[in-house]
Amino acid sequence: MSRSPRRLATGGRIDRARPINFSLEGRALQGFAGDTLASALLANGVTLVGRSFKYHRPRGFMSAGVEEPNGLFTLGAAGRTTPNVAGTVTDLYEGLSAVRQNGWPSVDWDLMAVTSWAAPLLAAGFYYKTFMGPRRNSWMFYERFIRRAAGLGRAVHLPDPDRYETQHLFADVLVVGSGPAGLAAAWAAAQAGAHVMLVEQDRELGGSLLSARLDSPEERWRAEMLSALRRMPHVDIRCRMTAIGLYDGNTVALVERHQGRPDPARGEAREIVVTLEAGAIIFATGAFERPLVFGGNDVPGVMLTSAARSYLNRHAVVLGRRVVVATNNDAAWQSAADLSTAGAIVTILDQRQTVNRRCLELANDASVTVKLDATPTRAIGSRAVTAVRFSTSRASREHSLDCDLLCMSGGWAPVVHLTSHTGIKPRYRADIDAYVPGEYAAGHFGAGAMTGTFALSAGIREGERAGRRAAEHAGYVSEATRAQCALPAGEDAACEVGPARLAPPAARGKAFIDFQNDVTTRDIAVAYQEGFTSVEHLKRYTTLGMGTDQGKTSNVNAIHAMAGYRGLDPQTTGTTTFRPPYTPVSIGALAGRHVGQHFRAIRRSPLHQWHVANGAMFIEAGLWQRAWYYGWAGDSASAAYINEMKLVRGAVGICDVSTLGKIDVQGPDAAEFLDRVYVNSFARLPVGKARYGVMLNDNATVLDDGTTARFADTHYFMTTTTAQAAEVASRLEFLLQTAWVDLKVSITLVTDEWAGMSIAGPKAREALQLALPGHDWSNERLPYMGCVDIDVDGVPLRILRVSFSGELAFELYIAADRGCALWEHLLTRAATLGIRPYGLEALAALRIEKGHVAGLELDHRTTLDDLGLGKMAASNKTFVGCALRERPELRAPGRWSLVGLECLESGGTLRGGAILFAPGDEVAGHGRGYITSVTWSPQLGKYIALGLYQGGLVHEGEDVVCAYPLKQEHVRARIVAPAFVDPRGERLRV
Amino acid sequence: MRHALSGAAWPRAWRSPQPKSSYDVIIIGGGGHGLATAYYLAANHGVTNVAVIERAYVGSGNVGRNTTLVRSNYLLAGNTQFFEYSLKLWEGLSHELNYNVMLSQRGQVVLAHDPLQLDGLARRGNIMRLNGIDAELLDRGEVMRTLPYLDYSQQARFPILGGLLQRRAGTVRHDAVAWGYARAASGFGVDILENCEVTGFERDGSRVTGVKTSQGSILAGRTAICVAGHSSVLAAMVGLRLPIESHLLQAFVTEPIKPFVNHVISFGAELFYISQSDKGGLVFGGHIDGFNSYTQRGQFPRVQAVAECAVALMPSISRLRLLRHWGGIQDMTPDGSPFICRTPLEGLYFNGGWCYQGFKATPAVGACFAHTIAHEEEHPLVRHFGLERFRQANGHDEYGLGNWTYKQ
Amino acid sequence: MNASVFERRSALAERVDVGGRDGANGRRGILITETRGSHVAELTAFRDALYGDRLREIALPLLGALPTEVGSALESARITVLRLSVDQYWVATRDASIVAELARAIPVSLGSVTLLTGRIRLTVEGPEVRLLLCKGIALDLHPRRFKVGRLAQTELHHSAVVLLRTGESCFDLYILRSFAASIWDWLIDAALPIGYDVAILDWSG
Amino acid sequence: MLKITCPGCGIRNYTEFRYAGDASKVRPAHGVRDLAAWHDYLYLFDNPKGPHREYWQHVLGCRRWLIVERDTATNTVQRTLFALDGSGA
Ligand SMILES: Cc1cc2nc3c(=O)[nH]c(=O)nc-3n(C[C@H](O)[C@H](O)[C@H](O)COP(=O)(O)OP(=O)(O)OC[C@H]3O[C@@H](n4cnc5c(N)ncnc54)[C@H](O)[C@@H]3O)c2cc1C
Ligand SMILES: NC(=O)c1ccc[n+]([C@@H]2O[C@H](COP(=O)([O-])OP(=O)(O)OC[C@H]3O[C@@H](n4cnc5c(N)ncnc54)[C@H](O)[C@@H]3O)[C@@H](O)[C@H]2O)c1
Ligand SMILES: Cc1cc2nc3c(=O)[nH]c(=O)nc-3n(C[C@H](O)[C@H](O)[C@H](O)COP(=O)(O)O)c2cc1C
């Protein structure tokens, strides 16, 4: 086992017995269970971990958590390549392979760093002022280079082999964050009897307590609390789970990460997105440490103080031998002491003139050198920090201190992200120089550092209180459980915060505010001078806070800088808007299992399996998959449908029409009801008859058409188009429940209850006689548009003699689960007639020959009259849409209305979407109409079409030009009545 | 360029004046439309005594939160010319404003997943070509060559059959549009009044004579409403009801990555479109949340539904990570088309109802609305966009939406 | 009726036959059963308070008992009665004659009896059943919130389903036939990490 | 997440419902042919930022039509009832 130079021999929360192999750019390295990628790299001496976005400056880790702006890696290979992953939150796993980003040719030797010579050019807003070039489209030229330079990691165009899931969970009380405040809150809420879910993004519970030494009272308290919580049966504890967003109605979105490498073949999900509904929510999300702003504050080796402590105590990594800790607050003193105790030579520079007695004692006990009134002005070093310059208010001369680790602590920024997601603005508290939640929605509670309560015991008590109140809000009031939990032994660490001093923009060296997006104090000055002074303008002009870290370490410093220029206090300037997700979340995780074939449910007809087994090809029709054509007829749709058409016109075919919407309309007022919704009359439809009907929207466009049959005085069976079935049903229910509440009608959607099949062709009757011989199929018994319920062997069959194809046809409906048997029965018994199935393509072509409207003719823009159906409208009754149908432009004679078209050019093709012109017209503009549906007509031996044309059939017999400039085609056609086959309908009635 | 090279800051982009007591024209709303209107009033009509009144900061509305797609692939007479005019104005805008708005004509592909959809695209493409607008119809193979990273596998729930490509379509840097127009308008003397909310109107009978604001009353010869999602709120202040419902549309951006998607791609199975910003984030959007709302933040199920579309279209996006999502309030109209017109009240002009499509229209709206205000008569390119159009017929229904504001 | 040439066929025939799979931990925490040969009928009264009471009067002797609460069900050996809304009941039974009797007994002027042949009944059960269902159903199924005998009309994989809790860790799902295969595929995919067995309960014999 | 309490089914996610616009508008009685009345009913909206009375159908649940009173500025729901019980104002 290799010894890393910076790893302590003992201590930390790593398991030295479980080494983990990983690699950086192919170089084999080793860490331990309990390491993050960041801690393992640091232990191996890798301190240069990335290049910055704009200037390609070398960068090291700044933090040890989700706020990390610098240490982003591309993990994995092939389809598992994942760019922009923060090493600080990546738990090390066996075989992990990482690549540093944004350096070319490599992060160690980055030639792009030359861009920093051109730095003046890259000041805030430079894009807007330049690159316009001499020509209108010059930007497109520059953009190529800018795009290549922009972006952080590189993604691959390979499908993701991993699996994700989504879940819906519920809890009485959700506690976000497992620091001392969160642990206490969960404990108290559970004590009161509430079902508690405690979520923590880290792999371990404890939050900031994990950075304490293992022999500390804090750690003992943590351990006791955890075992108390684990003994409570209704506490659900989840680590590696991040609350990513707070939404309306106490909904929290969370993402849970799989530990290590999940195996998709065994169903393991890489990430699970949970939508959680909670009775009450406690936010115990802690606080981020703010960086200090001084020249060169981005040099590798400059780091947040809390991070250095975390690496030391949690991962047993010492990051420097000569350490300077620069701070404005008490918390850093503990870190300084711990670093010193671990063997480093530590100096603390505190900006304040005086500090708490306890801090000084702590420093004294740990042999930390103290310099008060000391503000860092500049870090020295390029690829690693070598010294720090600082100034005091008394002397004008700068002092210098050599160091190999420079820790900074500029105060604390409570994590107010989640509470702000629903629009609550944070409030500024001057006493701690920080933003805290402005208020809480009902049932929301805050506790600990996120509310600005930095003292440990106070945070624990606040957590407890929040836990009890949350439980109470969720309905658990229990007087018996006022017991308090124990507090950690000893006195709390001091936690005062002084004001943060920013380096003036004139100071030497770049002083970074947003490290990832390379926004410096100078950029803020530029934005100020140019008037981009509101925090939102500042953000957008400089891109501040817009990186992968969303400004977790930079927003507050930036606001302070701008507030300073404007002479305003930070309450007035306010913050930018906090938006979900709190930390980036995989798009695959959001999609969960709704991927591939599961993207949207597939609806299948009761005959689907038969089609599959018998060589059908399928086509999407909304959610449905419908049989498009059958292998028996040809290898492609264009070949097959013609043979299928011929079969129907010449003998007999059978077609699955189960997808049609079916609605049972029953009740004493059923007739009146249908009279109101259809343009034509259904009240006078005799029992035993069916009728084609059209219904309109209120605005008089056609909503749907279909056949409705009457089986009893009070019972109708309605069919709708496949596409509009859901819409029609909802509409009918709407009318009955909101407008016509006096009608006694019940509507039942029975689409799924019936299998439907159409037997069509001159031999259709023969086919039925063969297949169902016991019944009278004669024209007398069942004439055209007749309907009847029959019984075959005790099984009810519903027969409608209707035709879409124009041939003699019968629609048969049977209980859905018996559909396949009937279908097979028909095919077998009538086999001698040559009966075969035909698909949607042939069905559509047959109806074009017959001139029936469908598909693109019913496009929500056409009216009854546009479709040539105006005469269907009954004049002696009113129907939905009849009022607005009278609007002048809908009645205008020049409206585009339905025509038939015949191709006049042999070898010419009519195409859907061609634009129609009169022969003398200039072929430009919007034409006089267009082609909606086209088919080759085997009957006529040419292409025929339906279309909409200005004035419609007034122009019957005239020629038109069908322009299809997309293919440079102009084809001549003739306007004809839209009924190409059997215009008088004789074949239907035989 | 000189300022840029020297590294010195430019002067203030736009002045921050005190409101005057009256103006010739007041424009309510400092979004793209309001600012462009002010600019063209000054630049094209010499009307410079103008105030743009913005309740928050310039660009805080939809101009600053949209998915930046510009295109002119329209079908209906009226729309084709209007949106093509707009695209032409985009093509010269950076130079006109001396401000780089970063028009990036990377091309847009609209996909079709069933034959009817493909016919619909063909019709659209044919109309475009017949009006001098570039369009190409791609079959499945051509789509595969152009966009090799979409899902062409057996697993694809809605197979891709083809698409319509407009090469001149693309994206524009949204904030730069607001800032560029604000800067140029301010340069002409237009007052841009930020953090000033209009709370009512000054009236003299049926004539609107100015506005009440959070900073007091300001009078105007003509007053123009340009408030995007809040049109009804403003209209209610003068007792008007509009054919508009306000709906929430969400937008999404991923972490920045190296060039990954070149075109703007629009899925055809559901409303979903994606492009990559110059900064490297994939920017995408979908359907409105589906019920009216002024909350400017979305519902989580829509986030998931949009992510599902993203993966359905482009499986490799699965591992990329969502960085941020936000919402904007947009006016939805029964026919999906906007309004640019006079109103029943004298001195009051209205522009709104832009649904999903107002960003691409920004320059044309500015030019045509400015004309309408200056001439007290609608510009010929916007005559279809009147408030009264539903009294005659069903309006101007580009996508065949029926009459539903919330189903589009 | 069952001897007909038009025999009933499951929408899931090929799917159920494939059998179960072990989960990530080697176990099978879920059993999914398709019930074949059951009959589901819907009884509704037209909108009128009196009609509903009449309907109940007629149905009660035929069904033995009716659930009193909307959103609950009563199960007996032969028959399950679900009360979906005030005057809307489902009767699920292996006994076709009950449905026929109901249809005969309830006058058409009062309401309707519709045989639902397009509903598939799946039973999902096992120690991990809530984990499975939470992947698709947005209801709190903790037993203190959703008790045995409760039912809900709700959404699963973009379609409307009826969910009935028949035991602490046992639920019936009534799904629409056209969605059935898709929901099945989705369910077993969701059950993959948990591990599942499949079974058929055939009542048609 | 917006939640709607269906009087029949209890509290559910809004995704089980479909929204259908302003319920305070009065639909002209069937058979009325007044163009202006239909125009206003169909095309004009108060669209308030604040309390709004609207139709939703519990389309993936009991299929009943509901009237929901919701604040469009906050999405908080004040009241839900069956449309049948709430017709009129
Ligand atoms: C998420 C999203 C994505 C979109 N994607 C696209 C796209 O890709 N392509 C496209 O073409 N279009 C898109 N749109 C639509 C487009 O953004 C808008 O149609 C367009 O920006 C509206 O015009 P505007 O820029 O003037 O609006 P806004 O920028 O919204 O301007 C209106 C201004 O009025 C102000 N205001 C409101 N009330 C008052 C008051 N009382 N007093 C003073 N000021 C007031 C607001 O603060 C706001 O700044 C999208 C919209 C959204 C929400
Ligand atoms: N002395 C000081 O000035 C000072 C300042 C700040 C903090 N502190 C100390 O820090 C501690 C604060 O305790 P605390 O409990 O409030 O905070 P904490 O930082 O200990 O715990 C917060 C926890 O919440 C988790 N978290 C945050 N956002 C999350 C999300 N969206 N999803 C899941 N998990 C999330 C974090 O990972 C962390 O574990 C105290 O010990 C306090 O003394 C001291
Ligand atoms: C085209 C476009 C690209 C964006 N890219 C980013 C981005 O890279 N990083 C980021 O943080 N936000 C990005 N945003 C979102 C903004 O931060 C912000 O959320 C949005 O403008 C809405 O404003 P609000 O969140 O303040 O309400 C982008 C917005 C748009 C419109």
Ligand SMILES: [Zn+2]
């Ligand atoms: Zn319901």
